Amino acid sequence: MMNEQIPDWKNMDISQEGSENGKRKGKTVSFTLSEKVNRMRPTFSVLDTKPSHILDFPLTVQQQLWLLFLLPTIWLILLFIADIATDIAVGVELINEGHYFAGILTLLFIVLPSLLSYFFRLSEPPDTKEVKVAFTWLSVETAAFLLFPIRPLHCFAERLFWSIEAIRLEDPEREEALREFEDTRVFVIENYLFTQAFLQSGPQAILQISLLVLGTSKHSSTEAVQVICLMTSLASLAWIAASYQRYETQVRGGRQQVWSSNDRSLTTLLNLSELDVNSQQQRSTGIKIMEEDNPIGSILLFTFWYFFLFGRILCLVIAFSFFPWAVLGVCLAHYLFNLAYILPTPRLSTLIPVKLILAFVYIFCLVEVRIQFRKSYLFYSLFFFFTIIENVSLTILWVFWAKWTGGWYYYYLYSIGISHGMATLFIVIYLKFFKPKIRRIQVN
Numbered sequence: 268m269m270n271e272q273i274p275d276w277k278n279m280d281i282s283q284e285g286s287e288n289g290k291r292k293g294k295t296v297s298f299t300l301s302e303k304v305n306r307m308r309p310t311f312s313v314l315d316t317k318p319s320h321i322l323d324f325p326l327t328v329q330q331q332l333w334l335l336f337l338l339p340t341i342w343l344i345l346l347f348i349a350d351i352a353t354d355i356a357v358g359v360e361l362i363n364e365g366h367y368f369a370g371i372l373t374l375l376f377i378v379l380p381s382l383l384s385y386f387f388r389l390s391e392p393p394d395t396k397e398v399k400v401a402f403t404w405l406s407v408e409t410a411a412f413l414l415f416p417i418r419p420l421h422c423f424a425e426r427l428f429w430s431i432e433a434i435r436l437e438d439p440e441r442e443e444a445l446r447e448f449e450d451t452r453v454f455v456i457e458n459y460l461f462t463q464a465f466l467q468s469g470p471q472a473i474l475q476i477s478l479l480v481l482g483t484s485k486h487s488s489t490e491a492v493q494v495i496c497l498m499t500s501l502a503s504l505a506w507i508a509a510s511y512q513r514y515e516t517q518v519r520g521g522r523q524q525v526w527s528s529n530d531r532s533l534t535t536l537l538n539l540s541e542l543d544v545n546s547q548q549q550r551s552t553g554i555k556i557m558e559e560d561n562p563i564g565s566i567l568l569f570t571f572w573y574f575f576l577f578g579r580i581l582c583l584v585i586a587f588s589f590f591p592w593a594v595l596g597v598c599l600a601h602y603l604f605n606l607a608y609i610l611p612t613p614r615l616s617t618l619i620p621v622k623l624i625l626a627f628v629y630i631f632c633l634v635e636v637r638i639q640f641r642k643s644y645l646f647y648s649l650f651f652f653f654t655i656i657e658n659v660s661l662t663i664l665w666v667f668w669a670k671w672t673g674g675w676y677y678y679y680l681y682s683i684g685i686s687h688g689m690a691t692l693f694i695v696i697y698l699k700f701f702k703p704k705i706r707r708i709q710v711n
Contacts, residue, residue, distance in 0.1 A: 277533040287480040297467075299472050306386070312442060312445070312449075313442065313445035313446060313449055314328065314331055314445065314520035315521075316522070316523075316559075317331060317335050317559065318331075318335070318558060318559055318561035318562070319331065320561065321561045321562065321563055322700065322701075324683035325413055329434065330379070332433050332434045333431065333434065334562040335562065336426075336430040336433060336434075336445070336448060337427075337431065338562075339565075340423060340426045340427050340430050341427070342422045343423060343426075343506075344427065346381065346458075346502055346503055346506065347419060347420070347423065347503075348414075348420075349499045350396070350463075350467075350499045350500060350502075350503045351377060351416060353376050353492065353495050353496035353499050353500075354373060354374070354376065354467070354471060354496055354500075355374065355480055356375065356492050356496070357370075357373050357475065357489070357493055357496045358370045358373035358374035358377075358486070359374075360486075360488075360489045360492060361478075361483070361484065361489070364484060364485075364486065364489065366483055366484065366561035368459060369474070369478055369483055369609075372474060373474065373475075376413070376466070376467045376470050376471050376474070377467060379462075379467060380415075380462040380463040380466045380467050381411075381412055381459065381468040382412070382457055382487050383462050383466060384412075384455065384458055384459045384462060385408060385409075385411075385412040387458065387508075388455065389405075389408065392404065392405075406468065415459075416455060418455070418456065418459070419459060420459065422451050422453075422456045423450045425447075425448075426448055426451050428447055429444045429445070429447045430444075430450035431449070432444040432447075433448065434443050447466060449523055449645065452523050452525065454525060458525075459526040460507065461507060461511070461636070463502070463503065464503055464504045464506075464507035464508070465507075467500075467503075467626055468499075468500040468503035468504040468507075469504050471496065471497075471500040471680070472497055472500040472501050472504060472576070472577075472580055473580055473583075473584060475493050475494075475496050475500065476495045476497060476580055476581055476584045477584050478493060479493055479494070479497070480572070480585060480588060480675075480679070481588070481651075487578070501573055501576055501577055501580075502573060504572075504576055504631075504632070505569050505570075505573040505576055506569055507634070508572040508576070508632040508633070509560075509565060509568040509569040509571075509572050510565075511634040511636050512568065512572075512633060512634060512635060512636065513557055513635050513703070514634065514635050514636050515635045515636065515637070515638065515640075516555060516556065516635060516639060516641040516643070516644075516705075517557045517558070517559055519554060519555070519556040519557070520556035520557050520558055520559070520706075521556075521558075522559050522560075525704075529550070536569045539584060554707060554708045555705060555706075555707055556705070556706055556707070556708060557703050557704070557705050557706075558703040558704050559703060560701070560703055561628055561700055561701065561703075564697060564701035564702070564703065567693050567694075567697040567701055568693075568697055570689075570693045571690050571693040571694045571697060572632060572690075574686045574687070574689040574690040574693065575632070575686070575687075575690040575694075576631060576632060577686045578658065578681075578683050578686030578687045578690060579631055579654065579658060580631070581663070581679060581682060581683055581686070582658045582661055582662055582683050583598070583661075585665060585676075585679055586661035586662070586664060586684075588665075589664075589669035589670075589671070590661075590664055590665065590668075590669070591667045593661065593664060594661065597657050597660075597661065601629075601630050601653065601654070602626050602629075602630055602651075602656065603626075604653065605625075605626040605629040605630070605650075606622065606623070606626035608641075608649075609622050609625060609626065609629075609638055609640075609641075609648060610622055611641070613619060617690055618637065618638060620635045621638070622638065625637070625638070629650070633646075633647065633650055655687070658687065662680070662683055666680060
């Protein structure tokens with residue numbers, strides 16, 4: 268990898284052990300944090316900011332390239348195509364059966380992320396007075412909206428190409444390919460994928476579970492497609508939840524930045540598995556940073572969120588069919604608790620709209636985007652404690668006091684129990700063996 272000089276950092280002593288993905292000899296480097304670090308192009312390898320170990324086993328360069336670049340890209344392409352294709356299939360089938368409202372709503376969810384992204388882009392036009400340039404930009408953005416799958420697929424194709432190139436080439440060409448790969452993670456695409464999870468996949472999962480519980484379609488083939496649609500929607504939502512669960516803290520530790528945060532001047536852009544804080548500064552207040560999840564940790568976290576979200580949504584939908592006001596009351600209380608917890612974070616006045624939206628997202632899952640959690644361990648503990656209490660209470664409510672008949676409700680009950688059990692199993696394994704390390708950089 269590249270052994271060029273590391274940028275200066277102000278008032279910070281860090282001992283760094285070099286490791287060319289677990290193979291370089293150790294050395295100690297002292298440097299100071301500069302306010303201009305964000306304007307400097309990093310002179311170290313992209314791989315130095317990525318996980319280099321799974322448990323205590325070091326990854327080779329080729330293993331990193333396959334597990335961190337190529338395979339995740341293939342997974343995202345397949346998931347993106349499957350999610351949209353199944354949504355379209357279900358919407359068309361429901362309309363053909365005469366369920367026009369359900370079918371149109373199913374198709375409408377597909378358009379919402381692209382529409383919102385389009386509005387975001389229009390709100391930030393290019394800084395130019397040339398009519399031709401502005402018109403060209405508007406035409407491109409409008410075409411991207413009308414042909415909304417094209418832009419994400421083009422981005423995925425670029426990532427696939429550069430990941431293959433990185434595997435095929437040697438340094439320095441490989442390093443350039445990795446930087447080109449990272450450059451594809453632009454805001455416009457990541458913002459679309461993020462909004463797709465919460466404006467398309469999440470609502471779609473709720474809608475399809477509701478239609479299946481109500482028995483809207485009488486055709487087994489349509490129900491089979493609805494189940495597949497539900498699975499892909501949950502997978503898309505779970506993947507984003509796992510990817511952005513600790514985004515803001517991980518960005519400070521070197522993760523690729525997508526959204527701007529409160530303070531990026533402390534982003535280290537270094538491999539945290541090789542960082543250790545100077546012992547003389549342990550008494551000073553530190554900045555908490557976190558490594559990225561390694562591949563197995565990402566899979567475990569994704570699987571946890573998949574089962575957790577399925578159990579959570581299924582519990583709320585079934586309870587709502589019998590006791591809607593009880594479910595609305597529980598969700599409102601959950602929302603207010605989330606809002607009260609995240610509201611005191613920095614930049615209160617400028618982030619209120621974001622916090623109002625995030626508090627709604629936190630009814631189902633936690634993502635650390637645009638704000639950094641205060642006392643994150645406490646917040647996560649309270650979130651899962653209250654969420655499980657809510658799920659159990661609502662389930663007990665409809666099992667013992669609702670007037671339900673039919674064997675399907677026994678299946679729903681078993682599904683809720685199994686999904687919560689599987690979620691618990693995977694999160695315990697993740698926290699025990701694969702949770703990313705949290706470190707503190709001591710700053711005077």
